[in-house]
Amino acid sequence: xxxxxxxxxxxxxxxxxxxxxxxxxxxxxxxxxxxxxxxxxxxxxxxxxxxxxxxxxxxxxxxxxxxxxxxxxxxxxxxxxxxxxxxxxxxxxxxxxxxxxxxxxxxxxxxxxxxxxxxxxxxxxxxxxxxxxxxxxxxxxxxxxxxxxxxxxxxxxxxxxxxxxxxxxxxxxxxxxxxxxxxxxxxxxxxxxxxxxxxxxxxxxxxxxxxxxxxxxxxxxxxxxxxxxxxxxxxxxxxxxxxxxxxxxxxxxxxxxxxxxxxxxxxxxxxxxxxxxxxxxxxxxxxxxxxxxxxxxxxxxxxxxxxxxxxxxxxxxxxxxxxxxxxxxxxxxxxxxxxxxxxxxxxxxxxxxxxxxxxxxxxxxxxxxxxxxxxxxxxxxxxxxxxxxxxxxxxxxxxxxxxxxxxx
Amino acid sequence: xxxxxxxxxxxxxxxxxxxxxxxxxxxxxxxxxxxxxxxxxxxxxxxxxxxxxxxxxxxxxxxxxxxxxxxxxxxxxxxxxxxxxxxxxxxxxxxxxxxxxxxxxxxxxxxxxxxxxxxxxxxxxxxxxxxxxxxxxxxxxxxxxxxxxxxxxxxxxxxxxxxxxxxxxxxxxxxxxxxxxx
Numbered sequence: 001x002x003x004x005x006x007x008x009x010x011x012x013x014x015x016x017x018x019x020x021x022x023x024x025x026x027x028x029x030x031x032x033x034x035x036x037x038x039x040x041x042x043x044x045x046x047x048x049x050x051x052x053x054x055x056x057x058x059x060x061x062x063x064x065x066x067x068x069x070x071x072x073x074x075x076x077x078x079x080x081x082x083x084x085x086x087x088x089x090x091x092x093x094x095x096x097x098x099x100x101x102x103x104x105x106x107x108x109x110x111x112x113x114x115x116x117x118x119x120x121x122x123x124x125x126x127x128x129x130x131x132x133x134x135x136x137x138x139x140x141x142x143x144x145x146x147x148x149x150x151x152x153x154x155x156x157x158x159x160x161x162x163x164x165x166x167x168x169x170x171x172x173x174x175x176x177x178x179x180x181x182x183x184x185x186x187x188x189x190x191x192x193x194x195x196x197x198x199x200x201x202x203x204x205x206x207x208x209x210x211x212x213x214x215x216x217x218x219x220x221x222x223x224x225x226x227x228x229x230x231x232x233x234x235x236x237x238x239x240x241x242x243x244x245x246x247x248x249x250x251x252x253x254x255x256x257x258x259x260x261x262x263x264x265x266x267x268x269x270x271x272x273x274x275x276x277x278x279x280x281x282x283x284x285x286x287x288x289x290x291x292x293x294x295x296x297x298x299x300x301x302x303x304x305x306x307x308x309x310x311x312x313x314x315x316x317x318x319x320x321x322x323x324x325x326x327x328x329x330x331x332x333x334x335x336x337x338x339x340x341x342x343x344x345x346x347x348x349x350x351x352x353x354x355x356x357x358x359x360x361x362x363x364x365x366x367x368x369x370x371x372x373x374x375x376x377x378x379x380x381x382x383x384x385x386x387x388x389x390x391x392x393x394x395x396x397x398x399x400x401x402x403x404x405x406x407x408x
Numbered sequence: 409x410x411x412x413x414x415x416x417x418x419x420x421x422x423x424x425x426x427x428x429x430x431x432x433x434x435x436x437x438x439x440x441x442x443x444x445x446x447x448x449x450x451x452x453x454x455x456x457x458x459x460x461x462x463x464x465x466x467x468x469x470x471x472x473x474x475x476x477x478x479x480x481x482x483x484x485x486x487x488x489x490x491x492x493x494x495x496x497x498x499x500x501x502x503x504x505x506x507x508x509x510x511x512x513x514x515x516x517x518x519x520x521x522x523x524x525x526x527x528x529x530x531x532x533x534x535x536x537x538x539x540x541x542x543x544x545x546x547x548x549x550x551x552x553x554x555x556x557x558x559x560x561x562x563x564x565x566x567x568x569x570x571x572x573x574x575x576x577x578x579x580x581x582x583x584x585x586x587x588x589x590x
Contacts, residue, residue, distance in 0.1 A: 065459060065482050081502040115502060117525075120437060125527065151527060156439065175528075175561045210534050260536045262557035295560055374475075374567060 083113035085177040085407035089184050092401070097394025107133045111146075121153040144241065146199050157210075162203040164242050168216040168255040169269040170194040171293045171306050178405020179377040182333055182346040182369055185401060188361075189327035192354040193308040194291060195236040202250070212260020222251035223276040227284050233322035233355040235310065238276060249275035263297040276312065283316020305330040322355040341372040353388075358395055360388040367401075379403045439533055440522045442495060445508040446486055449493040449518060455486045460583055469550070473574045474498065483579055491517075492583060494576040500526045500565035507569060509541075509576035514584075516544040516573055529565030541569070546577045 024032075087109050093102040109131055116124045126148040132141030149163030166174045170189075172181055173196040181187075190196040202220030224246050225238030240246065251274065257267040273287035288311045295304040307328040317323045333346035350363045367381025384398045443453035459482045462470065470478040479497070486493045491512040497504040503525035510518040519541040521533035531537050537559065545553045552574050558566045 068481060069484060083502060113502075117503075120525075123527065153437065156437065157530075171560075180563060208530055212531060212534065212536055214530075259531050259559055260534075262537055262540055262559060265560035297558060299555060 079117050081113070081115040081117075083115075083408055084111050085179075085405065086110045087178040087184075087403055087405035090402040091184075091399065093397040093399030095395060095397040100395050100397065102397075102399070123151045123153075125149060125151060146197055158205070158207045160203065160205050164199055164201045165204060165218075165220075167198050167200060167218065167220070167253050167271070168204075168206075169198070169253060169271065169289070169291050170196060170308065171295070171304065172196060173198055177407040178379075178403070179371060179375055179407055182331065182344065182379075183348060183365060183367055183381050183401075184379045184403035187306070187329050187331075187348065188350050188352050188363055189306050189308055189329050192236065192352050192359045193310065193325055193327035194289070195239050198239065199242065200251070201242045201245070212258055214257045214259070216253070216255040216257075218253045220251055220253065221245050221247055222249050222273050222278060223287070224278040225276045225284060227277050227279075227282045227316055231356065233284065233312070233317050233320055233325075234359070235325065235355070246278035249273070249278050251276075265293075265295045267294075268292050283314045283319075284312060285314040287312045300334050300336050302333045302335065303331070304333070320355070325354050327352040327354070335369075341370060342374075344369040344371070357389045358387065358392050360392070361395075362386050362388075375407045377405045379405070437525055438523050440508070440520055442508075442522065445495070445520055445522055446493060448520070449508065449510045450486055450488045450491060452488075455488055455493070457484055457486045458583075459484050460579060460586070466582060469578060470575060473550070473578060474571050478575070485579065485583065487583075492580050494579060495522065496572045496575060498568040498572045498575075500529055500562075500568040502526065505532070505565060505568050505572075507572045509573055511576055511580040514545055514577070514580065516541050516577065518542065519569065519573060521569075524565075526565055529559065529562030531559045531562055532565045532569055537566075538569075541573050544573055544577065546574070546581065550574075550578060552577075 086107070088105070089108045090105045091102050093100075095101050109129060110133070111127055111129045114126045114128070118124065127146040129144045129146050130141060131144060132139075135141040135143045145164060147163075147165055149161045149165045151159055151161045153159050168174060172186060172190055173194065176186065176197060186196065200218075200220035200222075202218055204216060204218035204220070206214065206216045208214035221240065221242060223235065223238030224240050225235060226232055231237040251271060253269065253271040255267060255269040257265070259265050269289070269291040271287075271289040273289075275285060276287040277284040289308065290311075291306065291308040293304075293306040295302065305328070308326065310325040312318075312323045312325075314323070327350065329348055329350040331346055331348040333344055335342055335344035337343075345366070345368055347366045348364070352363070353360050363383055363385045365381050365383035367379060370378045372378070380400065380402050382398070382400045386396050387393060440448075446455055447453045460466075461482045462478055462480065467477060483494065483496075491510065494509045494511070495506065496509065497506050499505070505521060505526065506523035508518075508520040508522050509516060519538045521538065524530065524533050540556060543554075547553050552570060556566060556570045
C-alpha cells in the first residue's frame with residue numbers, strides 16, 4: 001500500500017493539470033531568473049545614477065537660491081529714485097458777476113521727484129514742478145524748484161536737513177499729492193493764510209520719540225510781502241520762492257506733532273518772521289503765524305480740521321486792517337471699498353479772513369473721490385463761495401470741479 | 409558781506425554743521441537685526457529654516473496682494489511647530505522697508521520693522537502702530553480680516569506694512585498646504 005502512494009499522487013496531479021499547459025523545465029526557469037536579475041541590477045544602477053543627478057541638481061538649485069538671497073537688491077535699486085505726481089482740473093464756476101465766471105481746464109501741476117541716496121545716512125531729495133502746462137514769457141505757467149535739500153540722519157530719531165525745503169506747517173504743505181486729499185482744488189486756508197506750497201531755504205532739525213511725539217525746528221529765508229498796491233500785506237504774494245531772494249530778515253518755524261495713536265494726528269506750528277517785508281521802517285515790522293491741525297480716522301470715517309492765524313506788527317499793516325489774518329476749515333469724510341476700487345465722500349466748510357477783501361469769504365463744498373488704485377484718483381465736487389463784503393458779492397459763485405490725479 | 413551777515417543770523421546752521429559732522433559715526437536705520445528678531449519670534453537666533461518656491465500660481469496671488477510681482481524666486485522662512493517667521497521687503501514710497509512677521513496657526517502674532525529707509529513714516533516702526541497687526545488673519549477671499557488705521561503723511565508706508573502682513577499669512581497658508589500634502 002505504501003508503494004502505491006507516489007503513483008496515486010502522480011495520477012491525481014495529472015488529472016488536475018490542463019493538458020495544454022507546458023511546464024518549463026528547471027533550466028528555462030533558471031535562465032529567466034538570470035535575465036531578470038540582470039535587469040534588476042541595471043535598473044538599480046540607473047536609479048542610483050538618477051538619485052545622484054537629482055541630489056546634484058538640488059544642490060545646484062539651493063546654491064543658486066542661496067546666492068540670490070545674498071544679493072541685496074533693496075539697496076541697489078534705491079540709490080537714485082524717481083517719482084512724481086500730477087493733477088488735471090476742470091473748473092466750471094458760475095459767479096454773481098458773469099465777468100467772474102470760470103470755465104477752464106488746466107493741467108495744474110506736473111511734478112517730478114528726484115532723490116539720491118549717497119549713503120545710509122545722507123540723502124538728497126528734490127521736487128521739480130511745471131505749473132499750468134506752459135511756462136515762459138507771457139505764458140500762464142511756471143517751472144518751479146519746490147524742494148532740493150540734503151538730509152542727514154544723525155541718529156535713529158534725529159535728522160537734519162539743509163537746502164530748499166517745504167515748511168512744516170498745515171495739513172498739506174508737506175504732503176500734497178492728489179490721491180492724499182479730497183477735492184479737486186486744495187483747501188483755501190492753505191492758499192490764502194498758509195501760502196502752500198510754501199518752501200524756503202535754510203536748515204532744519206527733526207526729532208521724534210517712541211511715544212509718537214515729534215518736533216521740527218527750522219531757520220529759513222523769510223517772506224517779502226508787498227506793503228502797497230492791490231496785494232498789500234497779502235501773505236501769498238510774499239513768497240520769494242528762493243529765487244535770488246532777499247535774505248536780510250530770516251524766519252523760524254517750530255512744529256510739535258503727536259501721531260502716537262494710529263489714525264490720530266495732532267500738530268501745532270509757530271513761525272516768527274523777523275521782518276515779513278524784508279525792509280525796515282515800512283510799517284510791517286514782524287509777523288507770527290500760529291497753526292493747529294488735527295485729524296482722526298477710524299475705519300471708514302475721518303474728520304480733519306485746521307486753524308491758522310497771522311499776527312503782524314507795524315503801523316501800516318494795522319492801519320490797513322490786515323494785522324490779523326485767519327482761516328479755518330473742517331472736513332468730515334467717509335471712505336469705503338467696492339469691487340473696483342475705493343470711494344470717498346466728503347464735505348468741507350471753510351472760513352477765510354485774508355488781507356484783500358476778495359480773500360474774505362466762506363466756502364462750502366461736497367464731493368466724491370474715486371481711487372481705482374491707491375495712487376490714482378478721479379474727483380468731482382460742487383462748491384459755493386460767499387464773500388463777507390458787499391463790494392465783493394460779484395465774486396460769489398456756485399460751481400463744480402472735475403479732476404484727476406496720480407502719484408508714483 | 410550781506411550773505412555773511414545773514415548766515416550769522418542762522419544759529420541753527422552752525423548747530424547743524426556740528427551735528428552733521430557727527431553723523432558719520434551715527435547708526436544706520438537698522439532697528440532690529442535678523443538674529444534678534446528670530447530670537448524674539450522663535451526663541452533661537454538660528455531656528456530651523458526652509459524655503460518656499462514662488463511657483464506660477466503663487467506669483468499670481470502675490471502680485472494681487474502686493475500690486476506688483478514678488479521680487480524673488482523663493483522665500484526663506486523659519487519655523488517651530490505651527491509658528492513661522494518671515495522677513496519681507498516692501499517699498500513704501502520710494503525705498504524698501506524690511507519687516508519681520510510671525511504667523512502662528514494662521515494668525516499674525518507679531519510684526520516688527522527691522523529696517524526703515526524712507527524719509528517719512530517713522531511712526532510705523534513703533535509698538536503704538538505695529539501692535540494693531542496682532543490677531544490679523546486671512547478672510548476666505550485672502551484679504552486681511554480687519555483694516556489697519558493709518559498715519560497721516562505716511563499712508564504709503566502703512567500700506568506697505570499691511571501688504572507684507574497679508575503676504576506672510578498667504579505664504580504660511582501655502583507652507584502648511586505643502587506640509588500636509590507630503
